Amino acid sequence: MSEDHKKQLEAQLWNIANTLRGKMNADEFRDYILGFIFYKYLSEKIAIYANKILKEGGDKFLFQEIKEETAKGQEYISAIKEDALLSLGYFLKPSELFSEVAKRGNHSAENDEAFNMAAESENEYNTKSNFILEDLQKILNNIQNSTMGTESEEDFDNLFEDMDLNSTKLGKTPKARNEIIAKVLFHLDKIDFKLEHTELDVLGDAYEYLIGKFASGAGKKAGEFYTPQEVSMVLAKLVTTGKTKLKSVYDPTCGSGSLLLRVAKEVEEVNNFYGQELNRTTYNLARMNMILHGVHYRKFDIKQEDTLEHPQHIEHRFEAIVANPPFSAKWSANQLFMSDDRFSQYGKLAPKSKADFAFVQHMIHHLAENGTMALVLPHGALFRGSAEAHIRKYLIEDRNYLDAVIGLPANIFYGTSIPTCILVFKKCRENPENVLFIDASAHFDKVKTQNMLRETDIEKIITTYRERTTEDKYSYVAPMAEIIENDYNLNIPRYVDTFEEEEPIDITAVMSEIKKLEAKRADLDQQIDVYFKELGLTF
Numbered sequence: 437m438s439e440d441h442k443k444q445l446e447a448q449l450w451n452i453a454n455t456l457r458g459k460m461n462a463d464e465f466r467d468y469i470l471g472f473i474f475y476k477y478l479s480e481k482i483a484i485y486a487n488k489i490l491k492e493g494g495d496k497f498l499f500q501e502i503k504e505e506t507a508k509g510q511e512y513i514s515a516i517k518e519d520a521l522l523s524l525g526y527f528l529k530p531s532e533l534f535s536e537v538a539k540r541g542n543h544s545a546e547n548d549e550a551f552n553m554a555a556e557s558e559n560e561y562n563t564k565s566n567f568i569l570e571d572l573q574k575i576l577n578n579i580q581n582s583t584m585g586t587e588s589e590e591d592f593d594n595l596f597e598d599m600d601l602n603s604t605k606l607g608k609t610p611k612a613r614n615e616i617i618a619k620v621l622f623h624l625d626k627i628d629f630k631l632e633h634t635e636l637d638v639l640g641d642a643y644e645y646l647i648g649k650f651a652s653g654a655g656k657k658a659g660e661f662y663t664p665q666e667v668s669m670v671l672a673k674l675v676t677t678g679k680t681k682l683k684s685v686y687d688p689t690c691g692s693g694s695l696l697l698r699v700a701k702e703v704e705e706v707n708n709f710y711g712q713e714l715n716r717t718t719y720n721l722a723r724m725n726m727i728l729h730g731v732h733y734r735k736f737d738i739k740q741e742d743t744l745e746h747p748q749h750i751e752h753r754f755e756a757i758v759a760n761p762p763f764s765a766k767w768s769a770n771q772l773f774m775s776d777d778r779f780s781q782y783g784k785l786a787p788k789s790k791a792d793f794a795f796v797q798h799m800i801h802h803l804a805e806n807g808t809m810a811l812v813l814p815h816g817a818l819f820r821g822s823a824e825a826h827i828r829k830y831l832i833e834d835r836n837y838l839d840a841v842i843g844l845p846a847n848i849f850y851g852t853s854i855p856t857c858i859l860v861f862k863k864c865r866e867n868p869e870n871v872l873f874i875d876a877s878a879h880f881d882k883v884k885t886q887n888m889l890r891e892t893d894i895e896k897i898i899t900t901y902r903e904r905t906t907e908d909k910y911s912y913v914a915p916m917a918e919i920i921e922n923d924y925n926l927n928i929p930r931y932v933d934t935f936e937e938e939e940p941i942d943i944t945a946v947m948s949e950i951k952k953l954e955a956k957r958a959d960l961d962q963q964i965d966v967y968f969k970e971l972g973l974t975f
Contacts, residue, residue: 441630445642449473450649452623455616464605466650467598467717469620470643471576474724475596476624477639478526478579479534480631485524486516502530517582525588525733532575538625541618542566568621569614573601588733591723598717640697640729647692647725651850652886662691663760664848666889667812668698673898674810674840674860675756676702686710686754688743688798689761693722696736697729699756709736710752712743744768744794747778749802757799757809763852764814767791777801782830784823792817793827796859800837803863808839810860815843818857818926829924832871832916837861840872840901843928845880847887857928860901871919872904873931874911909934 453469486499490512499516503509517527530536576596583592607613629639644665651662663671676682676699685699690711700706709731713719719740726736739748744767769788773779778801779794786794792813799809817824818841832838840860847853855877879893889897900911912931922930968974 442638442641445627445629445638446645448627449642449646452620453646453649455620455623466646467721468606470646470721470724471596471599472620472624473643473646474728475576475579476534477629477631477728479528479532480629481524482520482526482528483533484632485520489516489519500530500533500536504529504531521582521586521588525583525586525727526579526592527582528575528579532578534621535625537568537572537575538618538621540566540571541568541621566618567610567614568618569601569610572617572621591727591733591736591738595720595723598720637729643725643728644694644697647694647721662850663695663812664850664888665694665698666894667760667844667848668695668758670842670858670889670894670897671695671758671760671810671812672698672702673894674858674901675699675758675808677808677898677902679756680704682706682755684708684710684752684754684804685756685758686749686752686802687758688712688747688795688802689714689759690722690738691718691760693725693738695758695760697725697731699758700729700731707735709738710749710754711736711738712748713738713740714742716740744791744798747798752802753804753807754802755804755807757803757807757811759795759799759809759811760849761792761795761811761813763854763856764790764792764816767794769794782827784826786827787823790816790820790824793824796831796861797827800831800835800861800863803861805863808860808862810858812844812849812856812858815855815857815927817859818928825924828926831861832919832924835863836865836868836916837863838871838926839865839867840874841926841928842874842897842901843877843932845877845887845889847885848880848889850886867904867913870913870915872901872911872913873926873928874900875909875928875932875934877928878934 449469453465483499490497490499502512504513513529520527576599580592580595583589601613601617602610603613606616631639647662648665651664672695675685680703682699682703682705685696685706685708687693687696688711690696690713693709693711696709696711700709709726711722713722719738722738723736726738727733737749741748766789767786769785769791771785773785778798779785782797786792786797795811796813799811803809838859839862840858842858842860844856844858846855849856874897876889876893876897879889879896880887881890881893882888896910900907904913906912910932914931918931919926
């Protein structure tokens, strides 16, 4: 039942999202539709919470029915607000609930029919909506303002800043903007999120589905906020191997937060989530994603800053670390970093033009002694020379932190077709005498223009990692001596031979076939010569 509801919910939300598609690009309408879904979620969550308080107090009415203009109503609102700010981290008044604003939009059944008929122009949409834009903008601001001076203030700060309801991208006139927003709210209001079924995360899954759909159409920008679900699953399963609970999980380039949330699906409990994200819009999306998935505001700490230049969790050590950093990104490589604890022990910094190993060093610094980290890197990080070779040698020979190298198929990430790999590191390795190499590059399914890991492909990677087995043309447990012999070059074909020997060629048969073809060509030449002479031409 939950799977059917999830698919239905995904389809409904995507259809509503597409009402904005013709007005703006994918990045822009993503921010609006995900923001409205989040506002509806917050409204339903506060209503459920408030109604529970009222019921426990013996009251026979609902939160939505409280008369705000009365002294008694203000008394109820004040008491519920105090509890809600502690438990949920925010507050909405009854008149500010999503359902109330949608009703004030005042769409009729006639409008609904016009919407479903997908009218070709705005004029065909016979709107009867009341003007709600100003109210709605105030409400979104009030959600943030309700948290000021509280413990959750940072988690809600400027959370809706990417939803400019006065933007001409929504419509040239206030009336046009109001019509499209009222339409979206009206149809969202009709969807049951089933939030009272606390054992299900149907809305969370549907939200992830939408983020994935937006990523698939966002080209290169998709990599800034989304890691394909299948790759997230591999990373999550790697870092949770042997664990049922985690004290903490950290992603230094967390994007929309989906990778952090994926880790939580692999264990019974995660005490705390930590992340850092450079892009402001994506940072807002990550915080929304956390809250919408039911992660309490006290249990996540997402910061917005450049991870390498301005790290925000420098004193923390984490039990699980996952990341899909921007491939071969530029960074300052400032020599002042040579006195930074993250980099000082290596003797060299990652090059300015390729920050791949700077992210590795940063993550190693944050890894707890009993922790596991897994990150995605471009293949070049396995074999490039100079400073990167020096860092690789230090990590393998001096520290012995590298646990596994896993090659992934090409064209598996949005926005780039390059082949990638996963590096797994541990500070306390169970197998310090070797490193596991897996070549999963040929194991995938092609879906339209994108390659995708299947369930069986993921299972094979994880089983091979956990059992640490050698399999012909797929995996190899390389002794440290062999890696040293290869001068710390980790290029996977050096360790996993996937060469397929071709069938021997019968030279005699080939020569015979060539002679037959030459004789046939000579015969054809003679026939053509006859035709040309008949036409009075020379062949």
